[in-house]
Amino acid sequence: MKLSGSVICRVGFGISLDGSKLGNTYEEVIHGSMEVIGSFAATDYFLVIGRIIDRITGLHGKCERVFKAMDTFFDQSIEHHLENENIKDDIISLLLKMERGETGLGEFQLTRNHTKGILLNVLLAGVDTTGHTITWAMTHLIKNPRVMKKVQAEVREVIKNKDDITEEDIERLDYLKMVIKETFWITPIGPLLIPREVSKDIKIGGYDIPKKTWIHVNVWAIHRNPNVWKDPKVFIPERFMDSQIDYKGLNFELLPFGSGKRICPSIGMGMALVHLTLINLLYRFDWKLTEGMNVVLRYRDNTTHKTTLETHQANTFNQSSKNPRFLQDLKNKAHSPIYLTQHLV
Numbered sequence: 001m002k003l004s005g006s007v008i009c010r011v012g013f014g015i016s017l018d019g020s021k022l023g024n025t026y027e028e029v030i031h032g033s034m035e036v037i038g039s040f041a042a043t044d045y046f047l048v049i050g051r052i053i054d055r056i057t058g059l060h061g062k063c064e065r066v067f068k069a070m071d072t073f074f075d076q077s078i079e080h081h082l083e084n085e086n087i088k089d090d091i092i093s094l095l096l097k098m099e100r101g102e103t104g105l106g107e108f109q110l111t112r113n114h115t116k117g118i119l120l121n122v123l124l125a126g127v128d129t130t131g132h133t134i135t136w137a138m139t140h141l142i143k144n145p146r147v148m149k150k151v152q153a154e155v156r157e158v159i160k161n162k163d164d165i166t167e168e169d170i171e172r173l174d175y176l177k178m179v180i181k182e183t184f185w186i187t188p189i190g191p192l193l194i195p196r197e198v199s200k201d202i203k204i205g206g207y208d209i210p211k212k213t214w215i216h217v218n219v220w221a222i223h224r225n226p227n228v229w230k231d232p233k234v235f236i237p238e239r240f241m242d243s244q245i246d247y248k249g250l251n252f253e254l255l256p257f258g259s260g261k262r263i264c265p266s267i268g269m270g271m272a273l274v275h276l277t278l279i280n281l282l283y284r285f286d287w288k289l290t291e292g293m294n295v296v297l298r299y300r301d302n303t304t305h306k307t308t309l310e311t312h313q314a315n316t317f318n319q320s321s322k323n324p325r326f327l328q329d330l331k332n333k334a335h336s337p338i339y340l341t342q343h344l345v
C-alpha cells in the first residue's frame with residue numbers, strides 16, 4: 001500500500017511522500033477514506049431516516065473529517081506545484097493547464113473542484129487496487145510452493161545479474177504473467193465493479209429491469225462459473241497457457257479491470273507496478289512459510305531480519321479497511337533485510 005501510494009503520488013502528483021509534510025496527511029486521507037468507503041451507510045438505503053442514523057452512528061462526522069483532510073491534501077499538492085514551476089508532466093500540472101485554458105477542452109471549463117475530483121479518483125482507485133493485487137499474488141505464491149518455485153526460477157533465469165529491471169523484461173516472463181492473471185481471476189480486487197445505473201427500461205436474461213435500477217456485475221461469481229472454468233477454486237496459473245483470454249475487458253470470463261466505458265483507465269500503470277514489484281521481490285528474496293501461518297521474506301544470502309513495521313489493510317475495495325487481514329512489514333530499501341508477517345484468516 002505504501003509502495004503503490006508513493007508511486008502514484010510521484011507519478012500522478014509529482015510529490016515524494018518520504019520526509020515531506022504531505023506524508024502525514026496522506027496516511028490520514030488514505031486510511032480514513034478506505035474506512036468510510038467500506039462502512040455501511042444507512043443513507044444509501046433510506047434517504048431521509050438514513051441521514052439521522054448516519055449522524056447517530058458517527059459516520060456522517062467521520063465523512064466530514066476525511067473530506068476536510070482530503071481537501072487539505074489536494075490543496076497542499078496543488079500549492080506545491082504552483083510554487084515549483086519546474087514540476088511538469090504529471091497529472092496535476094496537466095489539470096492546472098486545463099484550468100488555465102492552455103490545453104483545449106472545447107467549451108468545457110475545468111474548475112478547481114473538477115481538478116480535485118479527478119485527483120481523488122486517481123488516488124483512491126490506484127493505491128488500494130495495486131497494493132492489494134500485489135499482496136494477493138504474494139499470498140497465493142506462499143500458499144502454493146510449486147508455483148512459487150516455478151515462477152521464481154523463471155524470474156531468476158531471465159533477470160540473471162541485471163542491475164536494472166525494466167518493463168522490457170516483463171515481456172520475457174510468461175509464467176509470471178500467468179501467475180498475475182490467475183491472481184486477478186481467483187481474487188478480483190473489484191468483485192462487484194463500480195455500480196451502473198440503468199438509463200431506460202431494459203430486459204436482461206429474461207428479467208425486466210426498470211430505468212434507474214442499480215446493477216452490480218458480480219465478477220467474483222463470473223470467475224467461478226464452473227461452466228466456463230475448470231477447477232474454479234484452485235490456483236493453477238497454467239490454465240492461461242495457450243489461452244487467448246485477456247484482462248482488458250473484451251473477454252467477459254475475466255474482468256479484473258471491468259469493461260466498457262467505465263473500465264479502469266490505468267491498466268498499463270497498474271500492471272507495470274504489479275509486475276515490477278513482484279519481479280523485484282521474487283528475484284531478490286526467498287520467501288518462506290514459518291510455523292503459525294507467518295510469512296517471512298529472506299535475502300538470498302540468508303541475512304536475517306531486524307525490524308518489523310505493521311500496516312492494516314483490507315483485501316478488496318468492497319471491504320472495510322478495519323479488517324486486519326494483513327499485517328505486513330516491508331522495508332523497501334535495496335539492501336536492508338525484509339521481513340513480512342501475514343495473518344491468513
Ligand code: HEM
Pocket residue numbers: 008012121122123125126127129130133189190193194195255256257258259260261262263264265266267269270271274
Ligand atoms: C492492478 C491494479 C488495478 C486494478 C485491478 C484496478 C481495477 C479497477 C476496476 C475493477 C475498476 C472498475 C471498472 C468497472 O467498473 O468497469 C477500476 C476503475 C478505475 N481505476 Fe483502476 N485498477 C487498478 C489500478 C489503477 C491505477 C494505478 C489507477 C490510477 C492511477 C486506477 C484508476 C482508476 C479509475 C480513475 C477508475 C474509475 C473509472 C471510472 O469511474 O470511469 N486504477 N479499476
